[in-house]
Amino acid sequence: xxxxxxxxxxxxxxxxxxxxxxxxxxxxxxxxxxxxxxxxxxxxxxxxxxxxxxxxxxxxxxxxxxxxxxxxxxxxxxxxxxxxxxxxxxxxxxxxxxxxxxxxxxxxxxxxxxxxxxxxxxxxxxxxxxxxxxxxxxxxxxxxxxxxxxxxxxxxxxxxxxxxxxxxxxxxxxxxxxxxxxxxxxxxxxxxxxxxxxxxxxxxxxxxxxxxxxxxxxxxxxxxxxxxxxxxxxxxxxxxxxxxxxxxxx
Numbered sequence: 001x002x003x004x005x006x007x008x009x010x011x012x013x014x015x016x017x018x019x020x021x022x023x024x025x026x027x028x029x030x031x032x033x034x035x036x037x038x039x040x041x042x043x044x045x046x047x048x049x050x051x052x053x054x055x056x057x058x059x060x061x062x063x064x065x066x067x068x069x070x071x072x073x074x075x076x077x078x079x080x081x082x083x084x085x086x087x088x089x090x091x092x093x094x095x096x097x098x099x100x101x102x103x104x105x106x107x108x109x110x111x112x113x114x115x116x117x118x119x120x121x122x123x124x125x126x127x128x129x130x131x132x133x134x135x136x137x138x139x140x141x142x143x144x145x146x147x148x149x150x151x152x153x154x155x156x157x158x159x160x161x162x163x164x165x166x167x168x169x170x171x172x173x174x175x176x177x178x179x180x181x182x183x184x185x186x187x188x189x190x191x192x193x194x195x196x197x198x199x200x201x202x203x204x205x206x207x208x209x210x211x212x213x214x215x216x217x218x219x220x221x222x223x224x225x226x227x228x229x230x231x232x233x234x235x236x237x238x239x240x241x242x243x244x245x246x247x248x249x250x
Contacts, residue, residue, distance in 0.1 A: 007189055012234050012243055014186045015196060018179070019237040022075060022156050022172065023137060029063040030158050030170040033081055037162050044085040044092070044167050049112065052094040056081050057107075064098040067172065068105050075182070076100070077153075077175040078108065081160060082122050083168035084132065094168075095122060100175075127155040131169045135159050138169075139239035142176065142204060142214045152176050152214050154204070180205045180213050192231075192245050199240025208246055217244065 036059040037044070044052055060081045067079045080097030093112045098105055110120040122128050127140040141154035157171035183205035187194045195206035201217045211217070234243040 004191070007191075008234065008243075008245075011186050011189055011194075012236065015183060015243060016237050018075070018182060018186075019139070019156075019239075019241070022174065023158070025067055025076065026079075026156055026158055026170060026172050029060070029067050029079065030160060032063045033060055033170060034161060042162070044083055044162055047092065049092045049094050052083060052085075052092060053096060053112075056083070056094055056096045060096050061098070061107075064096075065105060068098060068100040075175050075179045077173045079170075079172040081168065081170050082128060083160065084123055084128075085162075085167040093123075095120070099173075125155075127157040127171060128169050131157050131159040132166050135161075135166050137239070139198075139237070139241065141174070141198065142202060145173070154179070176213065187243075190245070193248075194243060194245050196236065197242055197244055204241065206246075211246075 033056075040055075040059075042052075042055060047055070064079050068076055078097060078099035080095060083092070083094040085092050095110055095112060097108045097110065099108050110122075111118040113119055114121070123132075125140070127138045130136070130138040130140075136159070138157045139154070140157075142152045143154075145151065145153035145155075154174040154176065155171055156174065157169040159166045160168040160170050183196050184207060187196070187205060187207045190207075193206070193208040195208065195211055195217065196204040197217050198204055203211045203213055203215050203217060205213065231247045232245040236242055
């Protein structure tokens with residue numbers, strides 16, 4: 001059985017709207033922080049890591065509060081700003097981050113001392129390195145965030161620009177349970193099993209009970225390695241995500 005094309009198109013649009021709502025909220029925070037940096041004439045390369053962190057803490061705190069209590073807050077678990085700037089020999093790392101748990105918003109601090117065993121080197125994370133290198137948004141996960149929520153996480157990020165140069169990112173962590181539940185509800189409108197997968201073909205959300213968040217899509221076809229688990233694929237949101245319609249088992 002094939003899904004009705006009209007319904008499929010509507011589901012694609014609804015799924016994209018959920019992702020776009022994250023970026024809309026994120027970009028409002030990005031613009032707010034860039035405007036503050038410009039108005040205060042902050043030279044991120046001349047400030048020490050500690051000085052820049054204190055500035056970001058003050059400037060981003062109200063933006064984080066808005067992000068974590070706004071219309072899209074049910075899908076957002078945490079947010080912050082991260083900067084990697086300065087000459088190569090003396091890079092300045094700065095990070096501020098807030099999380100929302102049980103409707104309480106609090107700051108979460110990370111160890112940015114490279115000499116420490118607990119050093120959180122956010123520069124190696126794709127959600128940071130891709131926007132910094134390309135100047136384009138990133139959408140990473142699901143992955144295990146061992147340094148943040150210690151759970152499956154999806155992170156969206158947009159570049160942070162000062163005087164035309166990308167110096168870092170503004171990012172958010174997705175609240176996986178609610179986000180996945182809402183995507184799954186959209187998928188249930190289809191009359192076939194379906195899934196949202198990321199660029200690595202891992203499950204974000206699915207109506208197939210055996211395909212839980214984080215598993216590879218190919219796990220459905222392990223019993224028949226030559227058979228593709230998908231009968232059709234529809235790109236979503238320009239980040240490598242897709243809606244896939246699943247072949248019946250057996």
